[in-house]
Amino acid sequence: MKALHILLALLTLSALPPLVFAQQVRLQAIFGTSAMFDIDGRQRLLKSGKTSPEGVKLLSVTSDYAVVQIDGREQKLTLASPVAASYATVDRAEVRLNPDSRGHYNTTAWINGRRVDVMVDTGASSIAFNYPTAKSLGLDLTRAQPITVSTASGVERAYRLQLSSVTIGGITVHNVEATVLGNDFPQVTLLGNSFLSRVDMQQRDGLLLLRARD
Template sequence: MDAGQIIALGFLILLGFSLLGSILHNGALRNALIWGLIFIGMFGVANNWDDISRDFTQQQTTFTDATIEVPKGRDNHFRMTLRINNVPVDFLVDTGASQVVLTQDDAARIGLDPDRLAYIGTAFTANGEVATAPVRLDKVQLGDITDTRIRASVNSGQMESSLLGMSYLSRFESIEIRQDLLILNR
């Protein structure tokens, strides 16, 4: 069972005790059920506090001067939204990717025609070998930082998300990971 299922089961048990307590007229038994409900509720919250607090904590990228802090997402990956040619594009940060890699959908959204690109490159991915088309991104914005002429490629295969690789990340002075936080310094 995952944390969400355990929490749901706990609340169903609490609901069952509540209904049972309202049916019973014995005051001592009702009080024992109320205390049982309180105990089960506190136990459920304590055991799932990390998940509960993470859900209520704002998970947003923060920008201060030349520092960008990116919190790890629920899927244990760092994700960022950059503006490519003034179009917001969601990226998975991938320090193992040598370049920025766009999905065909994202390439089309920023003004490239995936059907007219020359897929002359090759990439070796976890899903096997795929053809890639080299491109240059005219304008890439992350917060107040603007870069031009970033090397990238468009993947001919299916991808869940575009990848923010080292052709962009290497423009930062340092890249640091502290627990659940990615820190980029310019």
């Protein structure tokens, strides 16, 4: 009879959902697009978009905070409040950009899943690449629309195409128009209005704030 009770108890336990133990995640430092975490007592340096062996994914990072994903839920961690005590959903992804010495705002974007440095340019109607950058990103220009554009050096041949996705920090925009020029101009990829018009943009205390729309 005792053995039967033990067997029934084991069967009951096996039918219960597995216990889920909350991970202890602490933000320790921010290094550009990377952040150092203490995860269950282990130090992990993660780049934006990477996942730790414990399953903690760094979605985005700014100079003030990091957004992580744990068990499908998002949590904002700041250096002032570094511990993930609860996994509340972050309202909207936000990126804060500091100007360089010339007043330009530069950042790193992931275009169709590949990394590229970009410069914010509100005067550009679309994202603009030079030809070598387009080739390095694996863009298929055989399916692009040939067009002509006016530049400082005159009228030039270019190509118009749609990018599957453009991600900056935790902000992702899909089906973004881009223009590829057939030479080495522009030297830096321009983040134009085909992306900027689909996010909320604000300048505050010298910073440029980009926020995802609902």
